[in-house]
Amino acid sequence: MAPSSPYNALVRRPTLRDVAEGAGVHAATASRALNPATRHLVSRETVQRVDRVAAALGYRVNPVARSLKTARSASIGLIVPDLMNPLFPPIVRGVEDVLLPIGYNAWIANTDNDPAREAATVEAMRARNVEGFVLATARLEHPLIDQLDAADVPLVLVNRRTGRADVPSVTPDDVSGVALAMRHLVELGHRRIAHLAGPQDLSTGVTRLRAFRQALEDHGLEVAPERIVTCKEWSQVAGAEGAGRLLDSGAEFTAVLAGNDLLALGCYDALAQRNLRCPEDVSVVGFNDIPFIDRVSPPLTSVRIPQYDIGAEAARLLLEELRDPGRHPRSIILPLKLCVRGSTATVDPHRERRR
Amino acid sequence: MAPSSPYNALVRRPTLRDVAEGAGVHAATASRALNPATRHLVSRETVQRVDRVAAALGYRVNPVARSLKTARSASIGLIVPDLMNPLFPPIVRGVEDVLLPIGYNAWIANTDNDPAREAATVEAMRARNVEGFVLATARLEHPLIDQLDAADVPLVLVNRRTGRADVPSVTPDDVSGVALAMRHLVELGHRRIAHLAGPQDLSTGVTRLRAFRQALEDHGLEVAPERIVTCKEWSQVAGAEGAGRLLDSGAEFTAVLAGNDLLALGCYDALAQRNLRCPEDVSVVGFNDIPFIDRVSPPLTSVRIPQYDIGAEAARLLLEELRDPGRHPRSIILPLKLCVRGSTATVDPHRERRR
DNA sequence: CTAGGTCCAGCAATCGATTGCATCGGTCGC
């Protein structure tokens, strides 16, 4: 159907001009009548007339034109490092469930942990006038975030934070989470506990490691450097590799606190490869309590993070920022709880002596 | 900083006019010089001059303005029913990995299996001039898809299809997949096999059920209606409920073919609740081989779907459609293979007699 | 020497909505 078709008028999306014409008013008046914020500038009857015509024609504002004019978009960018990590989908849901009902859209993007891809995505979204970002990709050193913050782009970090101070964020209370896990292990009789630490360029990795050390001290246990191994990334493979190093190093321990669930899974692999059993030989605790982690074998004892709430709170925080930009940045720390499952057991005194 | 700040010129994103001015040409010329498709209309030197100025100013085209004018957007919509289902993230990745390198963006959205939310999202995306859709939400009866198709919106369905014929799609070869799974069970000695069927308003649910019946016939086994139970949705809860009905009905069977992995997990739950063991008492086969399903207990034997490839192929198909809209719709069916794991075992002749 | 053609670049309209300012009729207060 050629654009010059006589039926064109019927096919084309109605524009504001069509509505205005139908209602016998100027487009400006129609615009004001349709917009709740400016409706009061237009007489009662005109508003009704315009509304009726708009409904009859099935008029919907063209967001592209509006966005060009207003430099806004009623949408925000939601950037996650890796959608395949089960941690993130629930966060996405939380964000969406808060934003969608009030007419905001969340544009989801995956960076694949690639800063270049992240920069490109953020740039593309900014060019499309997104009004702010929820970022789940923060590193301790994160030039892009510094730059966005400096440019006063509304921003909320989730899960992880950057080294810079005052970017609003919603994060789990990692310190308490580690403390919970450690108390659990100590109560089971473990004294020599190892830590599979996460990447040390991420706040979560650093914070959990620090909290691990602190917990050891709090329980009067020795802080043995050989029981701490750092993994390059939050993945099962890296976890297996790290746990392998730990096991092969000859370090003595009866339990492992893994920096997150994927590392814990990797730890399972390393144990199995060496014919060690969990929890009989080594207890393992994870972090995040990602979906389905209660179904692995053995079911992983893990620190539960309120993933959905993190997303929801982040969305609310961002909306606050959008509504009143001058406001002092606020961060939220959400409480955690420990889910005890089959991967942790009391330490076997016999084995304990042997190892 | 007020918008009238003297530094405004430095702060503001450079526009095409700025570039044109800097290069001493008209904006139209700058536009043509910058656009590869129209570059040939401009003299060599002018192109170079404009390029240089654009680079110096850090000019980037405003996609909103361009989109308003051209009614295109270099982006497509990617609609999934439920991001929390681990099946979908790999598909998303596949789509992104094909589109991003060629300058297309994928706007991801989650419908939460809600047709209203889906319609709203699709409408919002169309209003933003997305050039096409990859839909993972197809139902057999799907008015929205019919409507999009009728409006000649470029469309590719993934994973599921609609009842209407000629919408291009990329789907797994469900029939062969079921055949593989069934042959495996038969080879293990199973003769009485039950099916936890998926929703019958989805092509996957229907196709797999039909293939299940066919496989029974092919192996000369009885098609016993009491061994077929339908689940309302693809979820663990629905699977547990369905398997519960199956187990409590008194139907006799030694193996269950679950319509997908989540149903299989639910089946595990129902078995555990009744103190039945898998695979000793009942073998279970899943479908999709979602991430981590090899880690559950027992590791699930499942039909592997090339999830990433489904996404990638869908993106390629959509690009083809965009490049030459007249073309006849083409669909792709991807081959599957069976991953045999711990949830299936030879049927125990003793138990077989007993049940 | 001129008609016709090619190449290059500018002009101006356009996409669709928003918004500061002007206008106009009418009311109110003095």
Added chain:
DNA sequence: GCGACCGATGCAATCGATTGCTGGACCTAG
């Protein structure tokens, strides 16, 4: 009875890029 004000609406510029058309410069062929 007149200026001030107010409420309602229209006018026109604007956001930033694209593109059909026009026209000038220059070349070539007849």
